[in-house]
Amino acid sequence: NAGVTQTPKFQVLKTGQSMTLQCAQDMNHNSMYWYRQDPGMGLRLIYYSASEGTTDKGEVPNGYNVSRLNKREFSLRLESAAPSQTSVYFCASRTGGAYNEQFFGPGTRLTVL
Amino acid sequence: RKEVEQDPGPFNVPEGATVAFNCTYSNSASQSFFWYRQDCRKEPKLLMSVYSSGNEDGRFTAQLNRASQYISLLIRDSKLSDSATYLCVGGDDKIIFGKGTRLHILP
Numbered sequence: 204n205a206g207v208t209q210t211p212k213f214q215v216l217k218t219g220q221s222m223t224l225q226c227a228q229d230m231n232h233n234s235m236y237w238y239r240q241d242p243g244m245g246l247r248l249i250y251y252s253a254s255e256g257t258t259d260k261g262e263v264p265n266g267y268n269v270s271r272l273n274k275r276e277f278s279l280r281l282e283s284a285a286p287s288q289t290s291v292y293f294c295a296s297r298t299g300g301a302y303n304e305q306f307f308g309p310g311t312r313l314t315v316l
Numbered sequence: 317r318k319e320v321e322q323d324p325g326p327f328n329v330p331e332g333a334t335v336a337f338n339c340t341y342s343n344s345a346s347q348s349f350f351w352y353r354q355d356c357r358k359e360p361k362l363l364m365s366v367y368s369s370g371n372e373d374g375r376f377t378a379q380l381n382r383a384s385q386y387i388s389l390l391i392r393d394s395k396l397s398d399s400a401t402y403l404c405v406g407g408d409d410k411i412i413f414g415k416g417t418r419l420h421i422l423p
Binding site: 234236238243245247295301304307308309310 | 318350357413
């Protein structure tokens, strides 16, 4: 049982390049999330998917797109990376419903030059 | 205004002391609240869910006050290993984190 996995672990991009961050969970969870964390800012919600086939904007969706490929996988795409998107990106999943905790992946550390 | 607000600290307290964190939330419809712990550059991990009646887990006690829209975390007999960032979390499908409160336990 791997839990939540994220790839890649580290990435360096140049301004304007695109990339997709991958996230997969093997816990049969309905809901999946993408957060970014900057120093001193806590985690900010980018997008979430409450169930397979749905996605919704979070607090900071601009510059990102997401795809809920199936129940297991939720990807985050940067179409044209900017230095302001340098951050640590965490993916999480949960069963859904009250009191059910989120489980997090180890994070992707992205630097945009 | 952020949906979940908490004092960023840092809180510097001596080992053995009791420390309390508060957190306010703006969405009165939120049903789920949690405290997570995050160690430096690692993923957050659940410390406690917060139930309406309040709940305790060893040295940790969490309370929810729906009338005033805040949740609290009390840590008794603090240990050096409690040094971390504590994140207040609320929401239902849309789960929002506070900025986190840094806690340093001093020997």
